[in-house]
Amino acid sequence: MASFTLHGIPVSRGIAIGRAHLLAAAALEVKHYLVAEEHLEAEVQRLQQALVAVHKELQTLWLDLPKDAPTELGAFIDVHALILSDPMISEAPLDIIRTRHYNAEWALLTQIDELSAQFDEIEDPYLRERKADIQQVAERVLKVLMGSAQPLAAVGDGEYQAQMIVVAHDISPADMLQFRDRSFIGFVTDVGGQNSHTAIVARSLDIPAAVGMSQASTLVEQDDWIIIDGDAGVVIVNPSALVLEQYRERQNALQRARKKLNKLKKTPAVTKDGTPITLLANIELPDDCAAAMDAGANGVGLFRSEFLFMGRNSRIPSEDEQFEQYKRAVVAMKGRPVTIRTLDIGADKPLDQTEHTALNPALGLRAIRYCLAEPQLFLSQLRAILRASAFGKVRILIPMLAHAFEIDQSLAMIAQAKAELREEGVKFDETVEVGAMIEIPAAALALPMFVKRMDFLSIGTNDLIQYTLAIDRVDYEVAHLYNPLHPAVLQLIAMTIAAGNKAGIDVAVCGEMAGDVKLTRLLLGMGLREFSMHPAQLLSVKQEILNSDLARLASQTRKIMRSMEPDAIADAVQQLQLM
Incomplete structure (x- = not known):
């Protein structure tokens, strides 16, 4: 062939x-037909029985999880169970059967299509792709309905x-x-x-x-x-x-290299010239801490708290629910710092379907803008994070800041949360550090107002690249324009690192660039000393660090930063790998 x-x-x-x-x-060829009035309740019951059967399937999958299964799998089964219990899935299709006389399969697909259309309006790539979870749950129900659930x-x-x-x-x-x-x-x-x-x-x-x-x-x-x-x-x-x-041959070489990498787990991340580098993990669930610890992470550089707000049909988790999850992560990291990013979600996200949909969600009411517009939600999250700080080192990270008043309002909300907890006699860390995500070009160009007010900075390269290059990174038609080595992007990153170093405050990179070994030496040459990435990338990045000479890298990086030619930059970055 x-x-x-x-x-x-x-x-x-x-x-x-x-x-x-x-x-x-799994959707296969679903039949579409109208059900006679006298058979409607039987059709409703058929769908209800299928929903119950899928609930049992998920329960069995959960119980049969192998002990060495990644924690993400259990969490995703939980999400699917939550989706299955949501009235949008468990009740709305039953109403469609009763009112439109659709057969069970057709009613379910009709509802899923409506929900999918709503998810298509979401800008945030992570939440946008949760549409797939709803479709996967529906497919399991369809398999049962169609007798193909073997x-x-x-x-x-x-x-x-x-x-x-x-x-x-x-x-x-x-x-x-x-x-x-x-x-x-x-x-x-x-x-x-x-x-x-x-x-x-x-x-x-x-x-x-x-x-x-x-x-x-x-x-x-x-x-x-x-x-x-x-x-x-x-x-x-x-x-x-x-x-x-x-x-x-390449596969065998990779397997040999991986075995060697595992020996680096307990090796400190120190460059050839003796400079220690901090390697942190990005997580979405408290259970991810196990992988972070196993990889030898120095802490959590980014805890994406949005996961706690997903799959709840607009029901926002209570302060106590959030506190328990943050506390689990803090305890699991055994004294290592845990940086919790406040809610990065917006009016375009499916927390409340009655809210308006932004014309351009990427530029709309998202992240800190949304939180400041919903002060009770924000205050509840801040209180939960502060309460968790009594159990270990916690840092608070605020996303999408661009204005001085946003920083000041955020700090005022944190001060209010502290005052309330003090009055209630609830313990928390009075010295908890507060940092800013640098992911909007305006922030990178106005760093003095950030370093003056904040304890640390974290560069979110995914959004910084998107906003700098004016492209939607999930739009396949412009995906080829997404380039971390664009000279404008590199200038903004270098400026941020330099400003933080000059002010004596920590600067981390927590976007995809931090875990890309092809860019490790470039970031080291820019002066970056704190990387945050998925735990699976940590050892590869550590190996690059151990083989790096900072003095030589800094010299070569200065030359790269003077170039405005993309091809020359790409070639020079490739040469750094050979140093």
């Missing part, structure tokens, strides 16, 4: 070589099973559990992005994957030999014997 190559989005590193196991789209068929044994690569339009985290137990070594999906659940699980399992491959599930055939190059986001289908051999 002819060989061909597919290009998508790289979301986890490594190489997988194996046979394709095609996973058909476990995965056996795919063979011996060498074949040990080389299984799943190819699908999309894969739910719950389904991935089944693949894990069947020697699943990689996956390819048509849809998804850097922040999709499939990407998150891939990174947590450290399994090669490529998402956003568009037509992979229709072009790849069952049993095709395929290679996943996770670093490049490339899939080679039916490779020639020569290409196969080359990738096997």
Whole structure:
């Protein structure tokens, strides 16, 4: 068979070589028909029974979780169970059956299509991709309704099973559990992005994957030999014997390198010239702390608190609920600092569907703007974070600041939260540090007002690049313009690091650039001494640090910063890797 190559989005590193196991789209061909009045309640009952059956399926998956399963998988099953219990799924389709006389499958799909349209309006890539979770839950219900809810068929044994690569339009985290137990070594999906659940699980399992491959599930055939190059986001289908051999050699070399990396877990991150570097972890759940500790992280540089607000049908978690989750993370990190970012969500997010939808959500009421517009919500979160600070070192990180009054209002809210807790006799750390996310060009260009007011800075490179280059990073039509090495982006990052160093306050990078080993030496040369990344990236970055000479890097980086030619910058950054 002819060989061909597919290009998508790289979301986890490594190489997988194996046979394709095609996973058909669960929605299948759903029948559409009208139900007679006398049969409506029977149809309602049919859907209710399917919902109960899926609840039991998820419960079984949770109970059968292997002890070594990543904590993300359990959390995602919980999210799917919450979605299933939401009235938007458990009740609204029943009303559609009763009022429009649709059959159960049609009613469910109608409701899912309406919800999906609402999610399409969301700007934030992480929350936008939660649409996939709702669709995956619906697909499980459809499988039951259509009598196709059987476990995965056996795919063979011996060498074949040990080389299984799943190819699908999309894969739910719950389904991935089944693949894990069947020697699943990689996956390819048509849809998804850097922040999709499939990407998150891939990174947590450290399994090669490529998402956003568009037509992979229709072009790849069952049993095709395929290679996943996770670093490049490339899939080679039916490779020639020569290409196969080359990738096997690369795979063996990567496995040897990974074994060597594991020996660095307890090695301090210190450059050749003796400069210590702080390596922190980005987390979304308290359970992620285990992976952070195992990788040897010096603390948590970014706890994305939005996860606690998701999948609740507009029900915001109480102060006590938030406190318990923050406390879990703080206790799990055993004295290491935990930086909690306040809610990065906006009026375009599905906390309250009655609110208006912003014309351009990326430029609208999001993050700190939203929190200052909802002071009770903000105050509740600040109180919960402060209460958790009694159990270990906590830092508060405020996202999307651009104006002095936003900083001052945020600090005033923190002061109010402290005053209330003092009056109530509740313990907290009086000296808790407060930092600012630098992710808007205006902030990077007005750093004196930040360093004057804040205890530390954290550069969110994902949004900084998006706003500097005026592109939507989840829009595939302009995704090719997303370039961390654009001279304007590098200037803003370098200015921020320099301003922080001059003022004597910590500066971290917590965006994707921090975990990209190709950029580690460039950031070190700029003067960065604090990196925050996904735990799976930490050891690779540490290895780069151990092999870096700061004096030589600083000299070369100054030359790079004087260039305005993208190709010259890219070449020079590549040369840094060879130093």
